[in-house]
Amino acid sequence: MTVNxxxxxxxxxxxxxxxxxxxxxxxxxLQAFIYQKLRQYSLEGYFTELDVFAEAYxxxxxxxxxxxxxxxSHAWLKRTAYNIIREWKRxxxxxxxxxxxxxxxxxxxxxxxxxxxxxMPRDEIWIGTEMQRVMHAFSALDESxxxxxxx
Numbered sequence: 001m002t003v004n005x006x007x008x009x010x011x012x013x014x015x016x017x018x019x020x021x022x023x024x025x026x027x028x029x030l031q032a033f034i035y036q037k038l039r040q041y042s043l044e045g046y047f048t049e050l051d052v053f054a055e056a057y058x059x060x061x062x063x064x065x066x067x068x069x070x071x072x073s074h075a076w077l078k079r080t081a082y083n084i085i086r087e088w089k090r091x092x093x094x095x096x097x098x099x100x101x102x103x104x105x106x107x108x109x110x111x112x113x114x115x116x117x118x119x120m121p122r123d124e125i126w127i128g129t130e131m132q133r134v135m136h137a138f139s140a141l142d143e144s145x146x147x148x149x150x151x
Contacts, residue, residue, distance in 0.1 A: 008064040015073030016057050026074045034081050041089040045139070046146055056080040 005013070019027045034052045038044040056077045060070060070076045138146060 006065065006067060008067060008069045009061060012060050012064045012070050012073060015070075016060070016077070019053075019074065019077065030074060030078055030081070033078055034085070037082055037085045041085055043085060043088060043092070045143070046092070047085075047088065052081045052084055053077070055084050059084075 018024055019030055021027055022031075030053070031049050034049040035044070038047060038049070038052070059080055060073070060077065064070060
């Protein structure tokens with residue numbers, strides 16, 4: 001059974017295959033770029049270069065299926081990877097803010113024995129201490145568990 005792919009999709013697939021070969025300069029450049037951006041946005045413990053590449057590739061396929069050609073696949077994937085990393089960082093920040101609000105709203109703060117109850121609700125020092133405890137426990141998890149919790 002032969003599947004007739006639009007020429008834009010076929011071309012993008014060919015370009016992406018070249019970028020998956022580790023000995024090509026474009027592949028090394030893209031991988032280094034993605035790694036650097038993951039570190040810059042403090043996401044290297046949660047995602048790998050392959051995670052970002054896979055998402056960028058899927059977006060490229062969807063884009064090419066619309067009949068829109070991708071002329072410089074390497075540059076397009078690099079820009080898309082950068083946007084993905086920014087989106088994931090924004091989502092992660094939003095999630096952390098919501099989780100902290102939920103923690104405070106559920107009254108978990110009032111059960112803490114080290115601080116007086118009156119100072120609990122928005123005490124920045126206490127929040128910082130608790131967040132450090134949460135982040136320490138989170139970093140002790142397996143990478144697969146961290147990704148699962150993130151999602």
